[in-house]
Amino acid sequence: MKRFWITFRYTFRWFRGQILGWGLGIAALGLLIVAFYDVFGERQADFMKMIESYPPEFLAFFGTDANGMMTPEGYLGMYGFSFLPIIIGFFAVLAGSNLIANDEERGRLDLVIAHPVGRTAFFFGRAFAFLGAQISILLLGWLGFCIMLNGSSLGITWSQMALPFVSSLTQALIYGALALLLSMILPARNFASVISGLVMVIGYVLSSMASLNENLSTIARLFPYSYFQGSEAFTNLNLTWILALLGASAVMMLLAWWRFVRRDIRLSGEGSLGLRIPFSILKKTA
Amino acid sequence: MKNPNNYSHDPEFALEVRGLTKSYGKVKALGGVDLKVKRGEIFGFLGPNGAGKTTTIRCMLDMIRPDTGSILLLGIDPQSAPVAAQTLTGYLPGEVQYYDNMTAERQLRFYADMRNGSADWKYVQELAERLLLDMKQVIKNLSKGNKQKIGVIQALMHHPQLLLLDEPTSGLDPIMQQEVLSMLREANAAGATVFFSSHIMSEVENLAERVAIIRLGEVVETAETSALTGRSIRRLMVRLKRPVSRYSLENLPGVDVLAGSDETCFTLQVSGDMEKLVKVLGDYPVLDLETDHPSLEESFLAYYKKN
Numbered sequence: 001m002k003r004f005w006i007t008f009r010y011t012f013r014w015f016r017g018q019i020l021g022w023g024l025g026i027a028a029l030g031l032l033i034v035a036f037y038d039v040f041g042e043r044q045a046d047f048m049k050m051i052e053s054y055p056p057e058f059l060a061f062f063g064t065d066a067n068g069m070m071t072p073e074g075y076l077g078m079y080g081f082s083f084l085p086i087i088i089g090f091f092a093v094l095a096g097s098n099l100i101a102n103d104e105e106r107g108r109l110d111l112v113i114a115h116p117v118g119r120t121a122f123f124f125g126r127a128f129a130f131l132g133a134q135i136s137i138l139l140l141g142w143l144g145f146c147i148m149l150n151g152s153s154l155g156i157t158w159s160q161m162a163l164p165f166v167s168s169l170t171q172a173l174i175y176g177a178l179a180l181l182l183s184m185i186l187p188a189r190n191f192a193s194v195i196s197g198l199v200m201v202i203g204y205v206l207s208s209m210a211s212l213n214e215n216l217s218t219i220a221r222l223f224p225y226s227y228f229q230g231s232e233a234f235t236n237l238n239l240t241w242i243l244a245l246l247g248a249s250a251v252m253m254l255l256a257w258w259r260f261v262r263r264d265i266r267l268s269g270e271g272s273l274g275l276r277i278p279f280s281i282l283k284k285t286a
Numbered sequence: 287m288k289n290p291n292n293y294s295h296d297p298e299f300a301l302e303v304r305g306l307t308k309s310y311g312k313v314k315a316l317g318g319v320d321l322k323v324k325r326g327e328i329f330g331f332l333g334p335n336g337a338g339k340t341t342t343i344r345c346m347l348d349m350i351r352p353d354t355g356s357i358l359l360l361g362i363d364p365q366s367a368p369v370a371a372q373t374l375t376g377y378l379p380g381e382v383q384y385y386d387n388m389t390a391e392r393q394l395r396f397y398a399d400m401r402n403g404s405a406d407w408k409y410v411q412e413l414a415e416r417l418l419l420d421m422k423q424v425i426k427n428l429s430k431g432n433k434q435k436i437g438v439i440q441a442l443m444h445h446p447q448l449l450l451l452d453e454p455t456s457g458l459d460p461i462m463q464q465e466v467l468s469m470l471r472e473a474n475a476a477g478a479t480v481f482f483s484s485h486i487m488s489e490v491e492n493l494a495e496r497v498a499i500i501r502l503g504e505v506v507e508t509a510e511t512s513a514l515t516g517r518s519i520r521r522l523m524v525r526l527k528r529p530v531s532r533y534s535l536e537n538l539p540g541v542d543v544l545a546g547s548d549e550t551c552f553t554l555q556v557s558g559d560m561e562k563l564v565k566v567l568g569d570y571p572v573l574d575l576e577t578d579h580p581s582l583e584e585s586f587l588a589y590y591k592k593n
Contacts, residue, residue, distance in 0.1 A: 003402065006400060006402070010396065010399070106383055107381060110379050111377070111379055111382060111397075111437075111440070113349060114347050114349065114375075114377040114379070115397060115400035116373040116400070116401060118369045119368070263351075264349065264351060265349045267344075267379075267381070
C-alpha cells in the first residue's frame with residue numbers, strides 16, 4: 001500500500017498545475033454563465049430574436065431549441081453543460097494517454113520501474129491520481145458554477161448543480177480510461193490520444209445531430225457522449241447510464257493494467273505498428 | 287515464492303542467467319545467454335552496440351520479459367518477485383532520462399522515496415560532493431556528464447547488494463570516470479556484487495575480475511580478465527642488425543607482419559604459440575626485441591575478427 005501511495009502522491013502533485021488551469025477555467029466559465037443569467041432574462045426578447053435567427057443545426061450542438069433556452073435548465077445546458085464533457089474530455093484524453101506512455105516514450109519509465117515499486121502499485125497509484133485530478137477539476141468547476149447561484153434567479157440548488165458534474169465525471173473517466181488503454185496497446189501515445197479524441201468528438205457531433213436526424217441516433221448510441229446528462233440531470237439523473245459508464249471505464253482500466261503488467265517496457269521513443277505489408281511489396285517489386 | 291525455477295540456486299552466485307532468449311519479431315536479440323556472476327565479484331560485460339548487453343540487463347530487472355530462459359538475482363526470480371529483486375539491486379540504465387524540471391536533489395529524493403526509505407541520504411550527499419554535483423541545479427540545465435552522476439548516485443544510494451550498471455562512466459570526464467570506478471570498488475569492498483557493461487576496455491580491464499563477451503545475442507567467452515588479456519595475441523617489435531626477407535617471418539603460422547615494417551625493423555602480431563617465431567629469430571642478428579602485453583581491447587577485437 002505504501003508503494004501505491006508514493007506513486008499516487010507524486011503523480012497527483014504533478015497534476016497540480018493542470019488541476020488549477022482546467023479547474024479554474026471551468027469555474028470562471030461557470031461564474032460568467034450564472035452571473036449573466038439575469039441579464040439574459042432582462043433582455044429575453046432580444047436574445048429570442050437572435051436565437052431564432054440561428055439555424056437549427058447550430059442549436060442542435062447546444063442540445064436545445066429556441067424555446068428550451070428560455071428555461072434555467074435550457075440556458076445552463078446551452079452555455080455550460082453541452083460542451084463541458086468535451087472540455088474535461090480533452091484533459092482526460094491527453095492526461096490518460098500520457099499517464100504512463102509519456103514517461104515510457106521519453107525513456108524515464110525504465111529507471112522508475114527499476115525501483116522497488118511494482119508495476120501494479122505503480123499503475124494504480126498513477127490511475128487513482130488521474131481520477132483524483134479529474135474529480136478536483138470538476139469540483140473547482142462546480143464551485144465556480146455555484147458561487148453566484150444564491151444571488152441569481154436560476155432557482156437551482158448547489159446539490160442540483162452537482163448532478164451534471166457527476167455525469168461529466170463519468171464522461172471524463174471513460175475517455176481517460178480509453179486513452180490509457182489505447183496507450184498501453186498502441187505503439188505511440190499520439191495514436192491513443194488521436195483515436196480517443198475522435199471517439200469523443202464524433203460522439204458529440206453524432207449525438208447533437210441525432211436530434212435533427214433520427215437515423216443518426218442508432219449510431220450515436222454507440223458513443224459515450226449519448227449518455228451524458230447536462231441540465232436534464234437536474235430533474236432526472238439516469239443512474240443506469242452513470243453506472244454503465246463507470247463500469248465500462250473500470251473494465252478498460254483493468255484491461256490497461258493487465259496489459260501494462262505483462263508487456264515489455266520500451267526504452268524510449270515510439271514503437272511500431274509493424275504494418276510492413278504494402279511497403280515490403282513495393283520494395284520487392286522495385 | 288522466491289525461486290520458482292526448477293533448478294536449485296547456488297548461494298555462491300549473485301547472478302545466474304540460463305538460456306535467455308528474446309526476439310523482437312524476426313529479430314533475435316538474445317539467442318541463449320548464459321552467465322554466472324559470483325557474489326562479491328566485479329564482472330564486466332563486453333560487446334559492441336546491438337550485441338544484447340542492454341537487453342540482457344533489462345531482462346534481469348523485469349523491464350522486458352524473455353521468451354525463454356531463467357534469471358536469478360541473489361536467489362530471487364525477478365519475474366515472479368520483481369520488487370524483492372529490485373530492493374536489493376541498484377540499476378543504472380545506458381541512457382538515463384529524468385524529469386527535466388526537477389532539481390538534481392528533488393529527482394534523487396524521488397528515487398529515494400521510490401525505495402521506500404531504504405536510501406541513505408547522508409551517503410547521497412557524500413557521493414554528490416565527491417562527484418562535484420550541484421544538487422540545486424535544475425536537470426534540464428545539466429550537462430550529460432552531470433546527468434550521469436545523478437544516475438550513478440541513485441544506483442548506489444541504498445547500498446545495494448547487487449549493482450547492474452549499463453555503461454556507468456558514459457559521458458563522464460576522465461577524472462570523474464576514475465571517481466566513479468573508485469565508488470564501485472568501494473561498494474564492492476563493502477560486499478556488493480558489481481555487474482557492468484562497458485565499451486571502454488581499459489576500464490573493464492582495470493575494474494573487472496572476470497568478463498563475458500557477448501556477440502549477436504550469445505555469450506561467446508567468459509573468462510578471468512587476466513586470462514583473456516594473457517592469451518590470444520601479442521605484439522612484437524624486432525630490430526635487426528642487417529636486412530632480412532619479410533617472407534621468412536610472414537610464412538610462420540600465427541604471425542602477421544604489420545604495416546610500417548621494413549627489412550630491419552618488424553612489427554609482428556603473433557597469435558598462439560611463440561616458440562617457432564623465437565626459433566626463427568634465433569638465426570638472425572637481433573638488436574632489440576620488445577613485447578607488448580595485449581590489452582583487453584586487442585583481445586576483444588581479435589575475438590571479433592576471429593568470429
